[in-house]
Amino acid sequence: MLDIQRLSTTQPDFDQRLAALTDWDDGATHAVEAAVGEILKAVRQRGDAALLDYSERFDGWRVGHVTELEVGAARCGEALEGLPADDRQALETAAARIREYHLHQRQAGWERTEADGTRLGQQIRPIERVGIYVPGGKAAYPSSVLMNAIPARVAGVGEIVMVAPAPGGEIAPMVLAAAAVAGVDRVFLLGGAQAVAALAYGTDTVPAVDKIVGPGNAFVAEAKRRVFGHVGIDMVAGPSEILIICDGQTDPAWTAMDLFSQAEHDEDARAILVCPEARYLDEVQAAMERLLPDMSRSEIIRASLLRRGALICVRDLGEAARVANAIAPEHLELSVVEPERLAAAIHHAGAIFLGRYTPEALGDYCAGPSHVLPTSRTARFASPLGVMDFCKSTSMVYCTPSGAAELAPVASRLAHAEGLTAHARSAEYRLAAASGEGDGQD
Amino acid sequence: MLDIQRLSTTQPDFDQRLAALTDWDDGATHAVEAAVGEILKAVRQRGDAALLDYSERFDGWRVGHVTELEVGAARCGEALEGLPADDRQALETAAARIREYHLHQRQAGWERTEADGTRLGQQIRPIERVGIYVPGGKAAYPSSVLMNAIPARVAGVGEIVMVAPAPGGEIAPMVLAAAAVAGVDRVFLLGGAQAVAALAYGTDTVPAVDKIVGPGNAFVAEAKRRVFGHVGIDMVAGPSEILIICDGQTDPAWTAMDLFSQAEHDEDARAILVCPEARYLDEVQAAMERLLPDMSRSEIIRASLLRRGALICVRDLGEAARVANAIAPEHLELSVVEPERLAAAIHHAGAIFLGRYTPEALGDYCAGPSHVLPTSRTARFASPLGVMDFCKSTSMVYCTPSGAAELAPVASRLAHAEGLTAHARSAEYRLAAASGEGDGQD
Numbered sequence: 018m019l020d021i022q023r024l025s026t027t028q029p030d031f032d033q034r035l036a037a038l039t040d041w042d043d044g045a046t047h048a049v050e051a052a053v054g055e056i057l058k059a060v061r062q063r064g065d066a067a068l069l070d071y072s073e074r075f076d077g078w079r080v081g082h083v084t085e086l087e088v089g090a091a092r093c094g095e096a097l098e099g100l101p102a103d104d105r106q107a108l109e110t111a112a113a114r115i116r117e118y119h120l121h122q123r124q125a126g127w128e129r130t131e132a133d134g135t136r137l138g139q140q141i142r143p144i145e146r147v148g149i150y151v152p153g154g155k156a157a158y159p160s161s162v163l164m165n166a167i168p169a170r171v172a173g174v175g176e177i178v179m180v181a182p183a184p185g186g187e188i189a190p191m192v193l194a195a196a197a198v199a200g201v202d203r204v205f206l207l208g209g210a211q212a213v214a215a216l217a218y219g220t221d222t223v224p225a226v227d228k229i230v231g232p233g234n235a236f237v238a239e240a241k242r243r244v245f246g247h248v249g250i251d252m253v254a255g256p257s258e259i260l261i262i263c264d265g266q267t268d269p270a271w272t273a274m275d276l277f278s279q280a281e282h283d284e285d286a287r288a289i290l291v292c293p294e295a296r297y298l299d300e301v302q303a304a305m306e307r308l309l310p311d312m313s314r315s316e317i318i319r320a321s322l323l324r325r326g327a328l329i330c331v332r333d334l335g336e337a338a339r340v341a342n343a344i345a346p347e348h349l350e351l352s353v354v355e356p357e358r359l360a361a362a363i364h365h366a367g368a369i370f371l372g373r374y375t376p377e378a379l380g381d382y383c384a385g386p387s388h389v390l391p392t393s394r395t396a397r398f399a400s401p402l403g404v405m406d407f408c409k410s411t412s413m414v415y416c417t418p419s420g421a422a423e424l425a426p427v428a429s430r431l432a433h434a435e436g437l438t439a440h441a442r443s444a445e446y447r448l449a450a451a452s453g454e455g456d457g458q459d
Numbered sequence: 460m461l462d463i464q465r466l467s468t469t470q471p472d473f474d475q476r477l478a479a480l481t482d483w484d485d486g487a488t489h490a491v492e493a494a495v496g497e498i499l500k501a502v503r504q505r506g507d508a509a510l511l512d513y514s515e516r517f518d519g520w521r522v523g524h525v526t527e528l529e530v531g532a533a534r535c536g537e538a539l540e541g542l543p544a545d546d547r548q549a550l551e552t553a554a555a556r557i558r559e560y561h562l563h564q565r566q567a568g569w570e571r572t573e574a575d576g577t578r579l580g581q582q583i584r585p586i587e588r589v590g591i592y593v594p595g596g597k598a599a600y601p602s603s604v605l606m607n608a609i610p611a612r613v614a615g616v617g618e619i620v621m622v623a624p625a626p627g628g629e630i631a632p633m634v635l636a637a638a639a640v641a642g643v644d645r646v647f648l649l650g651g652a653q654a655v656a657a658l659a660y661g662t663d664t665v666p667a668v669d670k671i672v673g674p675g676n677a678f679v680a681e682a683k684r685r686v687f688g689h690v691g692i693d694m695v696a697g698p699s700e701i702l703i704i705c706d707g708q709t710d711p712a713w714t715a716m717d718l719f720s721q722a723e724h725d726e727d728a729r730a731i732l733v734c735p736e737a738r739y740l741d742e743v744q745a746a747m748e749r750l751l752p753d754m755s756r757s758e759i760i761r762a763s764l765l766r767r768g769a770l771i772c773v774r775d776l777g778e779a780a781r782v783a784n785a786i787a788p789e790h791l792e793l794s795v796v797e798p799e800r801l802a803a804a805i806h807h808a809g810a811i812f813l814g815r816y817t818p819e820a821l822g823d824y825c826a827g828p829s830h831v832l833p834t835s836r837t838a839r840f841a842s843p844l845g846v847m848d849f850c851k852s853t854s855m856v857y858c859t860p861s862g863a864a865e866l867a868p869v870a871s872r873l874a875h876a877e878g879l880t881a882h883a884r885s886a887e888y889r890l891a892a893a894s895g896e897g898d899g900q901d
Binding site: 103104106107108110111118121122124127129136137139140142144145157158159160191227228242245246248249253268270271274275277278280281282312313314318356357360363364365366367368369370371372373374375376377378379380381382383384385386387390391393395396397398399400401403405409410411412413414415416417418420421424425426427428430431432434435436437438439440441442443444446447450451 | 549553560571578587599669688690691720724798799811813818823837851852854855862870872874880893
C-alpha cells in the first residue's frame with residue numbers, strides 16, 4: 018500500500034496543507050556551513066595541496082599532483098570512441114537538439130543615435146571562463162554535462178572548465194564522452210566544496226573562472242552561495258520537483274511513471290499530481306502500486322512519494338492552474354486535452370511540458386531546453402539556465418558636445434538635489450565648453 | 460598636498476600593486492552577519508511588531524502601527540507638485556530618457572515548429588512583485604528611485620514596493636516625487652536589514668515580494684545575500700568605482716572633476732586615472748589640488764583619493780585597455796581621441812562613457828542606462844540592472860506523437876545509461892503508443 022498524501026481544495030485548511038507540502042528550508046545546516054567555510058579557506062590558502070588532501074579524504078583517492086586529476090582531451094575523445102554506437106548516437110542527437118534550441122537565445126547588442134548625434138547602446142559579450150560542476154557519486158549524469166556546457170558554448174564562452182567527483186578515481190566513460198561532445202575544454206576529477214573553491218580562487222593547477230554553474234549536493238550549494246560575488250553563480254538548486262495537471266484522460270500508467278521519474282532522483286524529490294477527478298487519482302494510485310515493485314529504484318521512489326508526494330483533487334482546471342502558480346514548480350506537465358489554453362493561465366514554472374506525449378523525461382535529455390531549472394518556488398523570479406547566463410552586457414554612452422549640453426543641466430540639477438557637487442560640476446564643465454566654441458576639446 | 464598613489468606599468472611589481480589596489484573583501488564582518496541574522500529572524504517571527512522596534516532603534520522614530528510607515532500615492536504626488544519647476548522638469552526628463560533606453564531591452568518569447576509538428580519555445584513574463592531598496596541616511600537619492608523602478612515598470616512588473624529609511628521620520632520630498640514619476644506602487648519608510656526582511660518574508664502590513672533590488676549599506680547587502688533563494692536579488696553591491704583612460708588631451712580640470720565625482724560618494728569609493736603621459740598625471744594632480752578646497756564634500760573626496768585612488772602611467776593605450784580589463788571597472792571613461800577604437804579592446808566594464816564630452820555624471824542621472832552597475836570586478840560576469848532582471852522565462856515543449864516517438868529512444872538510452880529506469884519507461888510508453896495506432900490518447 019502506497020499511502021500518498023491526499024489533498025483537496027475543498028478542505029478548509031487546504032492552503033496551509035499545500036504550504037506545508039511545498040515548504041523547503043534551503044538554509045544549510047550549521048555543520049555544512051562550518052565544513053564548507055573550512056574547505057574554502059584551506060583551498061584558498063594551500064591551493065593544490067589542499068585539493069590533494071580533500072580528494073583523499075572525500076573521494077578515497079590519493080595522487081601525487083593535481084595535474085593527475087586532469088583528464089586530457091584525448092582521454093575524453095577515447096571515451097567517446099569507445100561507447101556503444103547507440104549510446105554515442107543518443108549523446109550526439111541530444112547535443113545537436115540542445116545546441117539548436119539554444120541558438121534561438123543568442124542576443125545581439127544594439128545602438129541607437131539621437132538627433133544630436135549622441136549614441137546609446139548595449140554591448141553583449143560572452144563570459145571569458147566558466148566552471149561547470151557535474152555531480153557524480155551515486156549516479157553519473159552525462160546529460161548534465163550537455164545541459165550546462167552547450168549553452169555556454171553557444172554563448173561563445175572562451176574556456177569551459179568542468180569538475181566532477183571521481184570516488185576512488187572512477188569516472189563514468191559516458192560523462193567524459195559527453196564532455197567531448199559538448200566541447201568542454203578542461204576536465205578535473207574534483208568534487209564537493211573543494212572543487213567549487215578551486216574554480217573560484219584558482220590554484221597552481223586549476224584555473225580561476227568567472228562563473229560557476231551546475232547542480233550539486235548541500236556542500237556544493239553552500240560553497241556556491243559563499244563564493245557568490247567573487248565569481249558568478251547560476252542558482253542554488255533545491256530538490257527536483259514535478260507537478261502534473263491531468264484532466265483524467267491520460268493512461269494512468271503514464272502518469273504514474275511520470276511521477277516515478279521525478280521521485281526516483283532522491284528521497285527529497287517532490288512529485289505531485291493535480292486532477293479534477295477523484296476517480297482518476299485512485300486509478301493512478303493503483304497504477305503506482307502495481308508498477309512500483311518493478312522499478313530498479315523502487316525504495317527511493319517509495320520514500321520520496323511518501324515524504325513529499327501528493328495527489329490533489331481540485332474543482333476544475335482553473336483551480337489546478339492556481340495550485341500550480343502557488344507551487345511555481347520546476348517541471349509542469351499539462352496532460353490535458355487543450356494544453357495551450359491551460360498554459361496561458363500558468364505564471365510560474367521552470368519548464369512546461371504540454372500534452373500527453375510530452376513527458377518530462379524527454380525534456381530531461383533531448384527535447385532542447387536545458388534541464389537546469391529553477392526549483393523550490395524560485396520560478397517566481399528565476400529562469401532556466403540559458404545562453405544569457407553565459408553572457409554579460411556593458412552600457413555604452415557617447416555624447417556629442419551638443420548632446421552633453423542638453424543633458425548637463427538635467428544632471429547638474431539632480432546632482433545638486435542629492436548634494437553631490439562634484440557630479441554637478443563635472444556635467445557643467447561640458448555645458449560651458451559646448452556653449453562656447455573652439456575651446457580645444459575635440 | 461594630495462599624495463595620491465602613483466603606479467607605472469614599468470614597475471616590476473606592478474601587477475601585485477594593482478591587485479592590492481583593487482582588492483576588495485566583500486565578506487561581511489562577523490558583527491554584521493550576527494546582527495543581520497537576528498534581525499531577519501525577528502522580522503520573520505514577529506512581523507510588524509519587530510519593524511516598529513527596529514524603526515525606533517535605528518531610525519529614532521516610533522509610530523503606533525506599520526501602516527503609518529506607508530506613504531500613500533497622494534503624498535508622493537503632492538511632493539512632485541510641490542517641487543520647484545526646474546527640479547520637476549529634471550526628474551521628468553531623466554525619467555523619460557531612462558524609459559526610452561530600457562524599451563530597447565524588452566524581449567519577446569519565441570516558438571518554433573519542427574517538421575513533425577513538435578513545438579519548442581520560450582515564454583517570457585514579468586516578475587509579479589518587486590521590492591526596491593532606496594538608500595537614505597546621509598544623502599537622499601531620487602536618481603536611484605528612477606534607475607531601479609523604471610526598468611521594472613518597462614518590464615511590466617505587477618507591483619513595485621519601495622522601501623527607504625527615514626531617520627527621525629524625515630524623507631526628502633524629491634525621493635517621494637521620484638517615486639511618483641517612476642510609477643512606484645507602494646512606499647514604506649523602512650530601511651536596513653529589517654526592510655529587506657519585511658520584503659522577503661512579508662508582514663501583516665508589508666507585502667512579500669518575489670525579488671529585491673537596489674543598493675544599500677553593509678547590513679542591507681548582507682541581508683540580501685541571506686534572503687537570496689527565498690527571493691531573487693540583483694547583486695551584492697560593493698563600493699562605487701571609476702576608471703578614466705585619458706590620452707592626455709582632455710582639460711585636466713575635467714578629468715580631476717570626474718575623479719572627484721566618484722570619490723565624493725564615500726571613503727571607500729575608488730577613482731583611478733590611467734594615461735600614457737606622466738606629464739598629464741602631474742597636471743591632473745595639480746588641478747585636483749587647486750579644485751579640492753572648493754568642493755562641498757572635500758573631506759570625503761580627500762579620504763577616498765588617498766585610500767583608494769591612483770594615477771597610473773602606462774606605455775600606451777593598448778596597455779591602458781589591459782589595465783582596465785584587469786580592474787573590470789563599474790564605470791569606465793574613455794577620454795581619448797578615438798574612443799570607439801579603444802572600446803573595442805575593453806572586455807569587462809559595467810558602463811563605458813566614450814569621448815571627452817561624456818562624463819560619468821551624465822550617465823548617473825539621465826543619459827538612459829541604469830546607474831545600478833556591477834562593482835568590484837563583477838563586470839567579468841554581471842551586467843547593468845535592466846529590464847530582463849525584472850523578467851523570467853519558462854521553457855515550453857509540446858511534442859506530437861511522432862515527435863515523441865523520435866525523441867523517446869534517445870531519452871530512453873541516456874536514462875538507462877544514468878540508471879534512471881522510470882525516466883526511460885516514461886519515454887518508452889509514448890514510443891509504444893505512437894508506434895501502435897488509435898490507442899485512445901489524443
